[in-house]
Amino acid sequence: MNANTQDSAIEFYFDFSSPYGYFASTRIDDLAADFGRAAIWKPILLGVVFKETDMRPLADVPIKGEYSKHDWERLGRMMGVPYRLPSKFPIPTQAAARAYYWLVDRDPGLARLFAKAAYHAYFAEDVDISNPEAVVGIAAALHVEREELQSALHAPAVKERLKTETMNAIGRGVFGSPFFFVDGEPFWGSDRMWMLKKWMQGEKHW
Amino acid sequence: MNANTQDSAIEFYFDFSSPYGYFASTRIDDLAADFGRAAIWKPILLGVVFKETDMRPLADVPIKGEYSKHDWERLGRMMGVPYRLPSKFPIPTQAAARAYYWLVDRDPGLARLFAKAAYHAYFAEDVDISNPEAVVGIAAALHVEREELQSALHAPAVKERLKTETMNAIGRGVFGSPFFFVDGEPFWGSDRMWMLKKWMQGEKHW
Numbered sequence: 001m002n003a004n005t006q007d008s009a010i011e012f013y014f015d016f017s018s019p020y021g022y023f024a025s026t027r028i029d030d031l032a033a034d035f036g037r038a039a040i041w042k043p044i045l046l047g048v049v050f051k052e053t054d055m056r057p058l059a060d061v062p063i064k065g066e067y068s069k070h071d072w073e074r075l076g077r078m079m080g081v082p083y084r085l086p087s088k089f090p091i092p093t094q095a096a097a098r099a100y101y102w103l104v105d106r107d108p109g110l111a112r113l114f115a116k117a118a119y120h121a122y123f124a125e126d127v128d129i130s131n132p133e134a135v136v137g138i139a140a141a142l143h144v145e146r147e148e149l150q151s152a153l154h155a156p157a158v159k160e161r162l163k164t165e166t167m168n169a170i171g172r173g174v175f176g177s178p179f180f181f182v183d184g185e186p187f188w189g190s191d192r193m194w195m196l197k198k199w200m201q202g203e204k205h206w
Numbered sequence: 207m208n209a210n211t212q213d214s215a216i217e218f219y220f221d222f223s224s225p226y227g228y229f230a231s232t233r234i235d236d237l238a239a240d241f242g243r244a245a246i247w248k249p250i251l252l253g254v255v256f257k258e259t260d261m262r263p264l265a266d267v268p269i270k271g272e273y274s275k276h277d278w279e280r281l282g283r284m285m286g287v288p289y290r291l292p293s294k295f296p297i298p299t300q301a302a303a304r305a306y307y308w309l310v311d312r313d314p315g316l317a318r319l320f321a322k323a324a325y326h327a328y329f330a331e332d333v334d335i336s337n338p339e340a341v342v343g344i345a346a347a348l349h350v351e352r353e354e355l356q357s358a359l360h361a362p363a364v365k366e367r368l369k370t371e372t373m374n375a376i377g378r379g380v381f382g383s384p385f386f387f388v389d390g391e392p393f394w395g396s397d398r399m400w401m402l403k404k405w406m407q408g409e410k411h412w
Contacts, residue, residue: 191397
């Protein structure tokens, strides 16, 4: 990826346990491609973000949590995206996010495939991806060497990378998932992908 | 309004201090009319709702509050709706909401005009509508009798009406502003008006 592509890229922040992040992940690459842009995927830990912003997981908020569950079901049906509320939800997603960052430095294309497979496993197949073994299994199906990944999940540099990405995100104003930056402009929520499109179409007078 | 119109009506819950409610209020009547439906406007007190759901005003949430302020500005520009962050924000909106309910039983059309004028005064002209005198002034410009409204704002039945509407809303699962019901289906947020449209177009398989 050259400097120019990098500059114009859509940055896509998400947590692997976020249904709205999952829904956005099924559309973001096509949206970027429509404008000849790249998408840079950046998993983060919403738990850390919520601590900084004194917020809670959606499912824990009275009334709003129930609405959200209904909304995820209907969004899945409406978008034609396979979805079911996972048996264990929400979950900590360190393992999946660390695996992603370890992979992305080696093979960005493979890392993207892994992220999609992990999201699909969790939200379509009810695989508990908080379990490192499940994460390793998903990667192994993409021909990633099991033992190498297993030790990477505990490597200080990989742990540090995820922390840094998460703290950088908070520093940039990320408070939820999905969260996008286009040309530095922030957009929160899968409901705002129409606004990214308008932005890239050059309707920047707003 | 006959029983049939009532059944098919879009119910539009909002707080007079909610920017997203304000933006939605500039579009909801046209959206309803496009489908031959009525819109029923129902101001509520988000402060009471937030207490029940243990939530806070957007502007008070770290990071998210700053994003919201930026988002309101750009939404106003994008939608071509006059908007500026009021000097005093957020505010308690009992006076405006009570005036609305007192008016709606007398003249629904006039109540609608009042609601639009109150929203416009607050978000376009920076009038502090938490002040009952300001509310009375807005209504007086629509030829409502000042003293009659002044005493209505303190009438136990009018106070009770607003409480009942707010508690009913919470009972139905309303947790934010704007919040809509179409054929009993709940939709939260001005970002979801496209989904109301899809619903009314009969795309209910989702």
